[in-house]
Amino acid sequence: MKFVLSILLLAYTVQSACSLMQDEGGEFLISNYSEFRQIGAGECTLQNIYRLTNDILATDSLIALVDSGFTSIGTKDLPFQGMLHGSGHIIQARFANFSGLFGNIDSMAVIDSLTVQIDSIETGKESGGLVGENHGLITQCTVRAHMNGLYDLGGIAGVNTGSIVACVFVGKIEGMSECGGLVGSNSGNILNSHALATLAVESTNAGGLAGISDGSIQQSYASVTFELPSYYVDYQIKNSSSYYVGGLVGSNVGTISESYASSDPI
Secondary structure (H helix, E strand, O other): OHHHHHHHHOOOOEEOOOOOEEOOOOOEEEOOHHHHOOOOOOOOOOOOEEEEOOOEOOOOOOOEOOOOOOOOEOOOOOOEOOEEEEEEEEEEEEEEOOOOOEEEEOOOOEEEEEEEEEEEEEOOEEEEOOEEEEOOEEEOOEEEEEEEOOEEEEOOEEEEOOEEEOOEEEEEEEEOEEEEOOEEEEOOEEEOOEEEEEEEEOOOOEEOOEEEEOOEEEOOEEEEEEEOOHHHHHHHHHOOOOOOEEOOEEEEOOEEEOOEEEEOOO
16 A cells, blocks of 8 residues: 555646646646646645746737736736746747736746747836846746837836846837836846847837846846937937937946947947
């Protein structure tokens, strides 16, 4: 009897209370979009550890996140506090209307090894291709997207007070102000990351990595093209230091080391 019980306990997957399967380490396994949507619902709490086991592609029910009723995982009042291991997989969509796949992740949270590819994101403020507000750790993640919103917009996170390490953004961001290839507003740490971005900003504070920063940026780079309205350029010529645009950061009072940018002339 003891021998049989041991075999059962060593089985690779078991059924959990939240209906997702678990591996032998207790991680909840996600193989499709309907399972991904269970994060934060019922017993599939915001504190659990989740792992993708398959790509979630636009050919699935993720074709239009807004039509499927998707809402960002985690809020300011109830942030995501767990872990999501992407395992090198892709989450793909053609259109989304949200502040990020995750709305808010706290200082205990980790998201890693994930690629997000969304053709078009319509949003408002404090929004990112992956996370709206990051207070945790995002590492080895890539976002490919075209974002259109207001302010505090970033390819990875809208607002960062945590750490972004070894991440990449490729795409375009259109907004009013505080727009950056990686983050809109940075008070945390950015390390060994880069952005290949086009920034179309109507007002001020646009940078290849961050719109504004009072945090730390290390060993990172940006290749950025700016699309600015004609009145913006004319005003810059006549009134210095009123608008802030930079290859790395639009407005910086933080620290930047071992980082560089290339950009088209403004």
